[in-house]
Amino acid sequence: MNELDLKTEGVTGINQRLYGLPKNTNERHWAIRNPMGQHAIACGLDGPLHVEVHGHVGFYCGGMNKDAELVVHGHAGVGVAENLMSGLVWIKGNASESAGATGNGGLLIIDGDASSRCGISMKGIDIVVGGSVGHMSAFMAQRGNLVVCGDAGDALGDSIYEARLYVKGKVASLGADCVEKDMREEHLADLARLLDRAQRTDNPKNFRRYGSARKLYNFNVDHADAY
Amino acid sequence: MCGIVGLYLKNPKLQPKLGAMFKPMIIEMTNRGPDSAGVAIYRNPVKKNQVKFSLAHDDAGYDWKKVETGLEKALKCDATIKKIGNHCILVTNAKENAAVKWLDAHHPDVRVVGSGHTIEIFKEVGLPANVYDKFDLDEAKGTHIIGHTRMATESAVTTAGSHPFATGADLCLVHNGSLSNHNRLRENLRREGMEFQTENDTEVAAAYMTWKLRGGATLKEALEDGIEDLDGFYTFLVGTADGFAVVRDPIACKHAVMAETDDWVAMATEYRAIAHLPGADDAKIWEPEPATIYTWGGHA
Numbered sequence: 001m002n003e004l005d006l007k008t009e010g011v012t013g014i015n016q017r018l019y020g021l022p023k024n025t026n027e028r029h030w031a032i033r034n035p036m037g038q039h040a041i042a043c044g045l046d047g048p049l050h051v052e053v054h055g056h057v058g059f060y061c062g063g064m065n066k067d068a069e070l071v072v073h074g075h076a077g078v079g080v081a082e083n084l085m086s087g088l089v090w091i092k093g094n095a096s097e098s099a100g101a102t103g104n105g106g107l108l109i110i111d112g113d114a115s116s117r118c119g120i121s122m123k124g125i126d127i128v129v130g131g132s133v134g135h136m137s138a139f140m141a142q143r144g145n146l147v148v149c150g151d152a153g154d155a156l157g158d159s160i161y162e163a164r165l166y167v168k169g170k171v172a173s174l175g176a177d178c179v180e181k182d183m184r185e186e187h188l189a190d191l192a193r194l195l196d197r198a199q200r201t202d203n204p205k206n207f208r209r210y211g212s213a214r215k216l217y218n219f220n221v222d223h224a225d226a227y
Numbered sequence: 228m229c230g231i232v233g234l235y236l237k238n239p240k241l242q243p244k245l246g247a248m249f250k251p252m253i254i255e256m257t258n259r260g261p262d263s264a265g266v267a268i269y270r271n272p273v274k275k276n277q278v279k280f281s282l283a284h285d286d287a288g289y290d291w292k293k294v295e296t297g298l299e300k301a302l303k304c305d306a307t308i309k310k311i312g313n314h315c316i317l318v319t320n321a322k323e324n325a326a327v328k329w330l331d332a333h334h335p336d337v338r339v340v341g342s343g344h345t346i347e348i349f350k351e352v353g354l355p356a357n358v359y360d361k362f363d364l365d366e367a368k369g370t371h372i373i374g375h376t377r378m379a380t381e382s383a384v385t386t387a388g389s390h391p392f393a394t395g396a397d398l399c400l401v402h403n404g405s406l407s408n409h410n411r412l413r414e415n416l417r418r419e420g421m422e423f424q425t426e427n428d429t430e431v432a433a434a435y436m437t438w439k440l441r442g443g444a445t446l447k448e449a450l451e452d453g454i455e456d457l458d459g460f461y462t463f464l465v466g467t468a469d470g471f472a473v474v475r476d477p478i479a480c481k482h483a484v485m486a487e488t489d490d491w492v493a494m495a496t497e498y499r500a501i502a503h504l505p506g507a508d509d510a511k512i513w514e515p516e517p518a519t520i521y522t523w524g525g526h527a
Binding site: 036037038039055056058059074075077078093094096097115116134135 | 479480482484497498499500501502503507508512513514516517
């Protein structure tokens with residue numbers, strides 16, 4: 001594994017090293033030391049690299065990544081894996097606000113808790129949170145799956161479109177147009193696959209599913225007076 | 228956008244290093260607030276019958292000796308003044324109200340930026356590193372310290388508009404965010420007899436706290452009422468005689484992170500400010516919940 005020290009190379013230096021690697025490189029494994037909570041660490045990766053960060057990272061870690069696997073042995077700041085395109089981001093600690101925001105694809109795993117607005121405007125990303133998520137999670141979520149093994153805060157799934165939300169614990173309150181839905185076989189299978197990828201032993205049958213009532217995002221002529 | 232930092236030492240052995248430990252924390256927040264910076268440091272408590280003022284004047288060469296001798300003569304009291312940058316620390320056994328009244332009448336350009344038994348407030352426009360150097364804070368000893376780096380949004384970049392804002396004896400407030408109902412609230416507070424030096428929104432929040440505390444509220448009650456009455460985005464850090472308190476608005480979109488070890492408790496807008504502290508990697512780290520009041524030091 002190749003080692004990078006953020007204290008000596010800085011965020012830009014480290015990211016440039018990773019960007020400069022040819023797509024077919026054999027130097028796929030990288031470790032980043034001393035992240036010191038700095039922002040935008042290992043974001044914008046575009047290739048099948050495996051990067052491990054040892055320590056806590058700041059804002060926007062792993063954002064926009066494509067094909068890469070990123071593991072953070074620590075906590076993550078605001079907007080981790082923001083707009084993730086594909087690949088994997090795995091946070092071994094907790095994550096701050098807006099984890100996985102606007103993610104298009106790939107998988108974000110947070111072993112601990114995530115804060116408010118987890119999965120806000122998600123567009124196809126899958127997110128598995130081992131702990132709980134804060135208020136306004138999955139706000140305007142469009143596509144993808146959000147799995148919460150703990151509890152969810154207030155206004156879960158407010159103004160949600162087509163994403164699927166699975167929560168094992170308590171939901172403080174559902175947001176506008178978010179409702180509980182039946183858990184069918186295909187959902188149990190999806191959920192089992194995601195839990196398995198996150199190496200979790202939770203039983204899919206203990207989860208409840210939430211999604212859009214689809215009453216808000218289509219214009220409804222009966223509600224014309226309300227507009 | 229602004230930066231907030233606070234450090235409270237649980238281990239008394241670290242007190243001689245307070246200023247040195249805090250320096251990289253506040254400097255790390257420079258790009259959140261390059262306009263001005265300020266700190267409130269809790270150190271050198273004065274005697275029970277004394278009061279300690281932090282005074283500021285725009286002229287770094289201001290004749291503070293005149294303030295010292297003038298006050299002694301007029302109020303028949305003892306007074307000592309120590310000049311630090313364009314601020315000074317005045318310690319006197321005069322009654323607090325009488326001293327403020329005298330300063331107002333005879334040195335109207337002097338601003339009282341803080342008062343109490345232990346608090347000292349220093350604030351100034353410019354980069355945090357420059358401000359820190361100006362007030363000799365590298366070597367500062369003390370029990371706890373809070374700081375602010377400001378990127379002005381609601382009002383002008385001036386020393387008077389810099390944080391922290393005093394909210395009563397040994398109390399001060401720093402703020403990240405913006406209040407939307409500060410104009411109306413300022414008018415209401417003026418009717419209650421509160422005075423204002425600036426058009427700044429945080430000064431209104433500070434005056435609100437002062438007003439509540441004067442009315443007999445505990446710090447916790449004042450902050451709880453604030454959640455009802457202050458409209459806008461905020462993370463507040465309140466320095467108290469023996470610790471600090473943290474509160475975020477109910478939406479909580481202004482960042483905040485806290486960390487604790489056996490040796491210290493720290494609060495910052497971003498973790499990277501805390502990352503410089505010894506043992507930060509293994510600290511207990513968490514995010515304060517919205518509309519929840521956290522306190523250290525038992526003051527509330």
